[in-house]
Amino acid sequence: xxxxTLLIVDDHPVVRDGLRGMFTAAGPGSGSDPGSDPGSxxxxxxxxxxxxxxxxxxxxxxxxxxxxxxxLRMPGGNGVDAIAELTRLGARARVLVLTTYDTxxxxxxxIEAGATGYLLKDAPREELFGAVxxxxxxxTVLSPAVATxxxxxxxxxxxxxxxxxxxxREGEILALVAKGTGNRAIAAELxxxxxxxxxxxxHIYGKLGVNDRAAAVAAGYDRGILGRS
Numbered sequence: 001x002x003x004x005t006l007l008i009v010d011d012h013p014v015v016r017d018g019l020r021g022m023f024t025a026a027g028p029g030s031g032s033d034p035g036s037d038p039g040s041x042x043x044x045x046x047x048x049x050x051x052x053x054x055x056x057x058x059x060x061x062x063x064x065x066x067x068x069x070x071x072l073r074m075p076g077g078n079g080v081d082a083i084a085e086l087t088r089l090g091a092r093a094r095v096l097v098l099t100t101y102d103t104x105x106x107x108x109x110x111i112e113a114g115a116t117g118y119l120l121k122d123a124p125r126e127e128l129f130g131a132v133x134x135x136x137x138x139x140t141v142l143s144p145a146v147a148t149x150x151x152x153x154x155x156x157x158x159x160x161x162x163x164x165x166x167x168x169r170e171g172e173i174l175a176l177v178a179k180g181t182g183n184r185a186i187a188a189e190l191x192x193x194x195x196x197x198x199x200x201x202x203h204i205y206g207k208l209g210v211n212d213r214a215a216a217v218a219a220g221y222d223r224g225i226l227g228r229s
Contacts, residue, residue, distance in 0.1 A: 003043040004136045007065040007093065009056040009082070011074040015121075016049045019069065019098075026129060044132070053077030054191065057085045060093050066136045070115070072099045072106055080109045080169065081192045087114030088199055096135040098128070102145045109167045117141030166207060166225060173200050178217045178226050 008019050023044040047063040050056040054077035060068050068086070072079035083095050094116040099106065102120055110118060116135045119128065120143045131141040166174065169190075176186045183201075187194045205211060208219040220226040 003045045004067060004132060005063075005065040006044055006046045006132070007048050007050065007056065007060055007063060007068045008046060009050045009053070009068060009074075009079065010071040010098075011051050011076075013051075015071075016051075020046050020049065022125060022128075044129075051076070053079055053082030053085075056082045057089075057091075060086055060091055061089065065093050067132050068093045068095045069098045069132070070095050072097060072101060072110060077191050080106075080113050080167075081190075081196055083110060083113040083115050084199060085193060085196050088195065094135040094138060096131060096141065098123075102143070107146050109169065112167070118146045119143050120145065166204060170200055170204050170207070171225060173197060174204055174216060174220050175226060177201075177213050178220060 006023060008016050008023075010016050010019070023046050026044050047065050048059050050059050052074045056068065056070065056077070056079075070079045070083060079097065079099070083097075086093065086095060095114065096117040096119060097110050097115045098119050098121060100121050101107075102118075107118060116138065117131055117140055119131050119141060123131070123143060134141045172190065173186055176189065181189070183194050183197045187197050190197075201213070201216075204216055208216055208223075210216045210219050217226070
C-alpha cells in the first residue's frame with residue numbers, strides 16, 4: 001500500500017520534531033499502527049516542515065504532500081489564511097488542522113476555509129494516525145469536542161444569521177478598509193497575500209450584501225461591526 005506523504009506545519013520546533021518522530025517511527029511501509037484493524041493502514045512519509053502559514057503554502061505547492069498537518073495560531077502567517085490560499089490555488093493536499101484550540105472563532109473559519117478535518121493536539125496517537133488516513137482519502141475528520149460545537153452552532157437560533165456574520169479576520173480587513181488602506185498595504189500588515197485579501201473582500205461583500213468597498217464600510221457602520229458612525 002502506498003505511503004501517505006505529510007507536511008507538518010507548526011511554529012514550535014519541539015512539536016514539529018515530536019510529530020516527525022511519531023510518523024517516521026510508523027512508516028514508511030509500516031502498514032497498520034498498533035490498535036488499528038490489520039491491513040487497514042498505510043505507512044507515512046514526512047516530506048517537510050513549515051513554521052508558519054506562508055511557508056506552508058510554498059512547501060505544499062512544491063512538495064505536493066497528501067496531507068498537511070496545520071496548526072492555526074502562528075506568527076508570520078496563520079493557518080486559516082494558509083488553508084484559504086491552498087484552497088484558492090487548487091492544491092491537491094488535504095489539510096488536517098491539528099491545534100490546541102477548539103473555540104468557535106478557530107473552528108468555523110478553518111472549516112469554511114477548506115480544512116478537511118480538525119483535531120486537537122491531545123488526541124491519542126492511534127486517533128491521529130487514523131485521522132491522517134481519513135483525510136488522505138478525502139473524508140471529514142472532527143474531534144468529538146469540535147463536532148459538538150459545530151452541531152450546536154448549526155442548531156442554534158443564531159445560526160440563522162451565520163451567513164452574514166464576519167469572521168475575526170474579515171472584521172480586521174473591513175476595519176483597515178474603513179481607514180482607507182489599500183489591498184497591498186492590508187496584505188503587508190496582516191502578513192497575507194493580496195490574493196487572500198481579495199478573497200476575504202469577496203466574502204465580506206457577499207455577507208454584507210454589497211458590491212464595493214465604500215458600501216461595505218457603510219454597512220459595517222450601520223450594523224455596528226465598525227462601531228457607530
